[in-house]
Amino acid sequence: MKAPTSLIVGGVISGVVLTAAACSLVWTPYDVKLLDVAQKLRPPSLAHWLGVDHFGRDILSMLMLGAQTSIAVALLAVGVGVAAGAPLGLWAAARRGGVADELIMRGNDLVFAFPSLVIAILITAVFGPGAINAIIAIGIFNIPVFARLSRGAALTLWRRDFILAARVAGKSSFRISWEHILPNILNLLIVQGTIQFSLGVLAEAALSYIGLGAQPPTASWGRMLADAQTLVSLAPHVALAPGLTIVLTVLGLNLLGDGLRDLLDPRLKAARG
Numbered sequence: 001m002k003a004p005t006s007l008i009v010g011g012v013i014s015g016v017v018l019t020a021a022a023c024s025l026v027w028t029p030y031d032v033k034l035l036d037v038a039q040k041l042r043p044p045s046l047a048h049w050l051g052v053d054h055f056g057r058d059i060l061s062m063l064m065l066g067a068q069t070s071i072a073v074a075l076l077a078v079g080v081g082v083a084a085g086a087p088l089g090l091w092a093a094a095r096r097g098g099v100a101d102e103l104i105m106r107g108n109d110l111v112f113a114f115p116s117l118v119i120a121i122l123i124t125a126v127f128g129p130g131a132i133n134a135i136i137a138i139g140i141f142n143i144p145v146f147a148r149l150s151r152g153a154a155l156t157l158w159r160r161d162f163i164l165a166a167r168v169a170g171k172s173s174f175r176i177s178w179e180h181i182l183p184n185i186l187n188l189l190i191v192q193g194t195i196q197f198s199l200g201v202l203a204e205a206a207l208s209y210i211g212l213g214a215q216p217p218t219a220s221w222g223r224m225l226a227d228a229q230t231l232v233s234l235a236p237h238v239a240l241a242p243g244l245t246i247v248l249t250v251l252g253l254n255l256l257g258d259g260l261r262d263l264l265d266p267r268l269k270a271a272r273g
Helices: 005-023 059-094 099-112 116-127 131-157 161-168 173-209 221-228 237-264 266-272
Strands: none
Touching: 005 059, 005 237, 059 099, 059 131, 059 173, 059 221, 059 237, 099 131, 116 131, 116 173, 131 173, 161 173, 173 221, 173 237, 221 237
């Protein structure tokens, strides 16, 4: 089967970002801990491909380090959503129409009533700002997303003949959910996880921008944007570099998720032509 174009383009963009983040673990073009104020706000050049910020730090090096923060926060937040949301959704489907199903779904509605930014503000008011609290806030918002997805997909499978055969064989609801339901909805969870990953990157940048995400000296794309907002007219490259990086990263992950959806669902691919 030919890979969708969106999958290829999204994979390339996402691969570049992941490679930069992995590379920054051992190497960056310049040491961002060393400040060279004499070079501050220098535009892009052969020595500094993306220019220098107001502290004299190489912007490319800062972006590479910031990729670590964005990817780590988004990945862990999606992990929280999958680890908590998928089991809740499977449990609700197994107890469809019962008290447990109703409580889980109404709990999801309650969480959906508060955007991740509001949840982050509430958490920060109690525990203070930081990357961990950003992970918790974004992760909590992801839980009902995966719970609803898992429940909806599982409800369809519970009506299938092979599930009925498993019930006749005496298997418990837990075993059926684990052995038969989960493997059949795994592709949906992967696709949704990719999409939520892109939203997690965007949410982390937003939280860092308003001071609720990763705190200095940890590099963050949102923090870089916040620091550059007063310098746009003087040195636009300081704001353009992290802004375009966020846009391209989110675009790449969305294209990757869209491509995976087409690849894993041939009917949808055919419907789109």
